[in-house]
Every structure is written in C-alpha cells, then in structure tokens.
Amino acid sequence: RGWDTEYIKELASRFTKASRVPLTENQGKRFVMRHGGVLGLCALLRMFPYDFPDFIVPVIMEIVEHNEDPTVISSTVRTAIKDFWRTHQELWHIYKVEVLSAEQATILQELLVSPSYYA
Numbered sequence: 001r002g003w004d005t006e007y008i009k010e011l012a013s014r015f016t017k018a019s020r021v022p023l024t025e026n027q028g029k030r031f032v033m034r035h036g037g038v039l040g041l042c043a044l045l046r047m048f049p050y051d052f053p054d055f056i057v058p059v060i061m062e063i064v065e066h067n068e069d070p071t072v073i074s075s076t077v078r079t080a081i082k083d084f085w086r087t088h089q090e091l092w093h094i095y096k097v098e099v100l101s102a103e104q105a106t107i108l109q110e111l112l113v114s115p116s117y118y119a
Contacts, residue, residue, distance in 0.1 A: 018034065
C-alpha cells in the first residue's frame with residue numbers, strides 16, 4: 001500500500017504522548033507540545049480519506065478527547081472530524097458495525113452528526 005502499519009502505530013504513539021501533556025496556567029511550551037500532538041494525530045487520520053483501517057480507531061478516539069481543549073486545539077479537532085465525516089459518511093453504516101465498538105460509534109456519532117434544531 002505505500003505505508004507501514006507499524007510505523008504509523010509508532011507515530012500515533014508519539015503524537016498521543018505529546019497530546020496528553022497536561023496544560024498549566026502558563027501554557028507556553030506545554031501548549032505547543034499538546035497542540036503539535038493533536039496536529040500529528042489529525043495528519044494520521046487524514047492519511048486515509050476514504051478508508052478506515054482498524055489501527056486508526058485509537059487515533060480518532062484520542063482526537064475526540066481534545067474536543068474540549070482550549071480554542072486553538074478544539075478548532076483543529078473540529079476541522080479534522082468534519083473532514084473525516086465528509087469523506088466517510090457514505091459508508092458510515094458499515095464502519096460503525098465492522099470497525100468500531102458500540103461505545104466508540106456512539107461517541108463519534110454524537111460528535112459527527114449535528115443535533116437537530118427540534119430535538
């Protein structure tokens with residue numbers, strides 16, 4: 001295929017570690033590190049615009065964890081998730097059964113699909 005699964009998993013591990021750096025009052029370097037980790041995870045997710053390999057599931061679930069981060073990071077998350085949905089919604093009914101667990105599918109569904117105005 002042109003990519004090495006083990007290498008992508010190693011990158012995902014590095015980016016996940018960086019994205020979990022705790023933020024403090026004086027954010028500075030920690031904020032840059034955390035945002036860099038999230039950007040790296042988003043880049044990995046974008047490597048598969050029309051495919052959803054199982055090793056990407058932990059990547060997207062980690063990205064979702066940062067939806068409530070400070071504005072700069074959360075806007076990165078929302079953009080990545082919006083792009084993911086745009087390219088994957090056609091086969092979503094298959095992915096949510098074959099690739100994701102029920103809990104993961106619910107979490108992503110809540111984030112991906114806008115709530116109804118009338119709900």
